[in-house]
Amino acid sequence: MEYDVVIVGGGPAGLSAAIKLKQLAAEKGQEVSVCVLEKGSEVGAHILSGAVMDPRALTELIPDWKEKGAPLNTEVTEDRVLFLTEDKAYKTPDALVPNCLTNHGNYIVSLGNVVRWLGQQAEALGVEIFPGFPAAEILYSDTGAVRGVATGNMGVHRDGTPGPDFQLGMELHAKYTLFAEGSRGHLGKQLMVKYDLNKDKDPQSYSIGIKELWEIDPAKHKQGLVIHTTGWPLSTKDYGGSFLYHLENNQVAVGFVVGLNYENPYLSPYEEFQRFKTHPDIRGFFEGGKRISYGARAITAGGLQSLPKLVFPGGALIGCDAGFLNMSRIKGSHAAIKTGMLAAESAFAALGAGRQQDELVSYPEAFEQSWLKEELQIARNVKPWMSKGLIVGSVMTFIDQVILRGKAPWTLRHATPDHACLKPAADFRPIVYPKPDGKLTFDRLSSVFISNTNHAEDQPIHLTLKNDSVPVGVNLAQYAGPEQRYCPAGVYEFVKTDDGKDRLQINAQNCVHCKTCDIKDPTQNIVWVTPEGGGGPNYPNM
Structure with a gap:
């Protein structure tokens, strides 16, 4: 199938790029064919975010979004920033809260529902959207330029042989291909290696975000309330914190974020989240309530210092596939929308000039002149400071953001990728988490159940190992098998064979596509590849 532009990923970046392309074509009276591939069973099925949304970029893309029914229904009415000890909560005085953590004019949303609405806007403009079709392979021209992607085969048995429902994947050829896969994109990783897009850049930095959606007692609900916490239950050495966002309909989104540069292999982000909810000042919100949904997703948080080169022959990286999230504001959807628009403008101009499969150099040039670049410049030192520990990080972030307003004459760097931060288990004591x-x-399995995760059980395992001996020979022997703990879905477990030896069992059907294993595996032996289309979670209202 031939298109002018193929977009990989139906999230905020990909759909915004598609919408912008069609808007520009309509303004000029031209035709531009645009296709969006989405690996989830529907648009929005795999979208997971906090989320407090800055509407600035959405307003640029669709100025009349309110009239068109965009699901931004809950404006933020109050911010609270808390520091937690094991049994106390200390509120930061409003005057000392950095601007990056104030949310006046922002909206608490289900990003999944916002994306579903964006999908409707895109289709109304003539964008072709194919849910349930993951882009599994990049196609290259004879000159080495990206010329499109191929979707994965369907109906393949675990042993690789075609089943009775076998369906061959499609090739989609394009003059330009935009990659909007979200954090730790499977194809984005390959492009970074092939075109050396990370040359002279800091290693990318990631966190894992784990989220639950609750319906709580109306007497405890305050629509528009935003709470962020740092401190307990994490140690002062580990970066992380929580959020509680009070949506409409007595619902609260609660989540916990842990930086994946942690050292202790016994740490379990999932268990830390569960423990957080037991804090005396937190548990009261949820007592008598009902948990509705659960999910997890990696967060690309390295900022400007880790931003790769954005373009290569035939395409570009947009949104979290590149890493535009503003960690200091805990926001990325507005950045994703903005970069999708900038890349679309560049691609449209190139098509109008009769070009194809070259570098869209006007896209990074436009980013350099944008308000998004200015915003990320102000935020550039926050994650590096917080990675130095809670006490030093909090003090220096206050100086950087409140006193210097993000205009410090220095830019901090980091040289160690997250997986290399993990230290041997012999250096630590096991952490005993409450039942x-x-x-x-x-527990994990009851959580995965309400994420509506499903994969065809007989399909090839999409969590692949470069070397089958490494999990037991290295990870279990040296790091006490950390994949058992960093995975929030119970995918990995070490079991005994009949002769008493250990082996790694991969329960791939549980995978919520968070990508944490691909990031944190200390030997980088686990490689996440696309499963059969439509597999994975089906998040409602997340």
Whole structure:
């Protein structure tokens, strides 16, 4: 199939790029064919975010979004920033809260629902959207330029042989291909290696975000309330914190974020989240309530210092596939929308000039002149400071953001990728986490159940190993098998064989596509590849 532009990923970046291309074509009275591939069963099925949304970029893209029914229904009414000890919560005085953590004019949203609405806007403009079709392979021209992608085959048995429902994947050829896969994109990783896009850049930095959606007692609900916390239950050495966002309909989105540069292999982000909810000042919100949904996703948080080169022959990286999230504001959807628009403008101009499969150099040039670049410049030192520990990080972030307003004459760098930060288990004591009570705290499998995750069980395992001996020979022997703990979905477990030896069992059907294993595996032996189309979570209202 031939298109002018193929977009990989139906999230905020990909759909905004598609919408902008069609808007520009309509303004000029031209035709531009645009296709969006989405690996989820529907647009929005795999979208997971906090989320407090800055509407600035959406307003630029669709100025009348309110009249068109965009699901931005809850404006932020109050911000609280808390520091937690094990049994106390200390509120930061409003005057000392950095601007990056104030949310006046922003909206608490389900980003999944916002994306579903964007999908409707895109289709109304003539964009072709194919949900359930993951882009599994990059196609290259004879000159080495990207000329499109191929979708994965369907109906393949675990042993690789075609089943009775076998369906060959499609090749989609394009003059330009935009990659909008979200954090740690499977194809984006390959492009970075092939075109050396990370040359002279800091290693990318990631976090894992784990989220639950609750319906709580109306007496405890305050629509528009935004709470962020740092401190307990994490140690002062580990970067992380929580959020509680009070949406409409007595719903609260609660989540926990842990920086994946942590050292202790016994740490479990999932268990830390469950423990967080037991804090005396937190648990009261949820007692008597009902947990509705659960999910997890990696967060690309390295900022400007880790931003790769954005373009290559035949295409570009947009949104979190590149890493435009503003960690200091805990926001990325507005950045994703903006970069999708900038790349679309560049691609449209190139098409109008009769070009194809060259570098869209006007896209990074436009980013350099944008308000998004200015915003990320102000935020550039926050994650590096916070990675130095809670006490030093908090003090220096206050100086950087409140006193210097992000205009410090220095830019901090970091040289160590997250997976290399993990230290041997012999350097630590195991962490004993409390057992779940089934009311406030829960085990992984019951959580995965309400994420509506499903994969065809007989398909090839999409969590691949470069070397089958490494999990037991290295990860278990040296790091006490950290994949058992950093995975928030119970995918990895070490079991005994009949002769008493250890082996790694991969429960791929549980995978919520968070990509944490691909990032944190200390030996980088696990490689996440696309499963059969439509597999994975089906997040409602997340």
